[in-house]
Amino acid sequence: MGIIEWETVLTDVLSGSAVLIIGAVGGGLFGYFRGKKKSVLAIERKNMIYQPLLDELNPISNFELNVFKNEEASILKEVVTNEYKYGLSTELQEKCNQLYSLIQQFNKINLVSVAQNKIVGIFESGYREIFGSIIDGISNNKDRDGNEWEVEHLALPVELIRRTDFKKSIINLLNNEELYDSEVCVDENNNIFVPIYGELVHVYNSVLHATINGVSNQLPPLKKELGMSPAEYMALNYDFFKIFNADTQKIRKYELREEIIFKSQEVIEDLKEVIRKIVQIYEVEEV
Structure with a gap:
């Protein structure tokens, strides 16, 4: 039976432990930075998309929709016409599309x-x-x-x-x-x-x-x-x-106004829920 080369064994053990430690630390760091990036992106989306859209729709939801003026809704228009950029949930995107369509019909009636x-x-x-x-x-x-x-x-x-x-x-x-x-x-x-x-x-x-x-x-x-x-x-x-x-266009204008107000309220509730989740998951701990 050969003599055990304790120095070699010890070196192998230490090397294996070092690899395990480095791997664990590296994996932890990777997970940390990945989580940090996800947090930054979520907060950025809240500040750049969800909150501005909510702020734009809030006056409409509060019945501040003038039948004598066109409603611009520029942020909503951007989210709808370039939806591929923003990755909203299917349900939220569909509601935004419906709301924008109503606004377009509303603006056509003078x-x-x-x-x-x-x-x-x-x-x-x-x-x-x-x-x-x-x-x-x-x-x-x-x-x-x-x-x-x-x-x-x-x-x-x-x-x-x-x-x-x-x-x-x-x-x-x-x-x-x-x-x-x-x-x-x-x-x-x-x-x-x-x-x-x-x-x-x-x-x-x-x-x-x-x-x-x-x-x-x-x-x-x-x-x-x-x-x-x-x-x-x-x-x-x-x-x-x-x-x-009694004019059909006048009647339709006011019907569209009501539909826009209620649809904007739906979208706002969805936006609030998304923002609430982002704040709870990524921002509360930083306060």
Whole structure:
């Protein structure tokens, strides 16, 4: 039986122990740095994605959604249009997609344009009733080949109301539904007055009595006795809000507003849950 080379055995044992120790320390360090990197990334995602998106949606969820303005939602747009960059959970991404789609539909409906079209329609109907026609005259035309045709010329007030931008007046009007700010006498003998919207009277008067190149527009003779000015008659006898509120685009705009508010609340709850987990796992211990 050979003599045991204790020095060699001892060297091997020490070497093996050193390898085990180094391996353990190296593995521990690797796990530490991997965990540290995961922590940094999670906190970064919270600060760069989840919290900014929550802050952007918070006013919407609190019913601060103006039907007269487009909702930008720039962070939501980025998350939806470049979803491959952010790696949101499937459920959260789908809710963001749905919310952004609702906002796009919402932005496509311009209530001021809808209201202006209604005002133009009312004015033209009222002008026909009061003055007989919206056509002021007809001109005959002929080209060099002998072709003849007629061109109808709209009455100046009708032309003006079609072309003029009444955005400011319309927004004031829409923000004050049922808040009448003027009145008109409908029975002088009994001193009876009826409330009307002064903003409508202002719009109608601005085109009925327009001044072009220093010359005031001359209205044609009345076809019926009004007992009030033409502008007051239109404001009183043509119910703007009844016509406007029945419009399908107006109805849809307010439906979309409600859907956006509730969907944003859903997304916010999901975002809060994600942020809460990140804070509990990666940030509480560092406080």
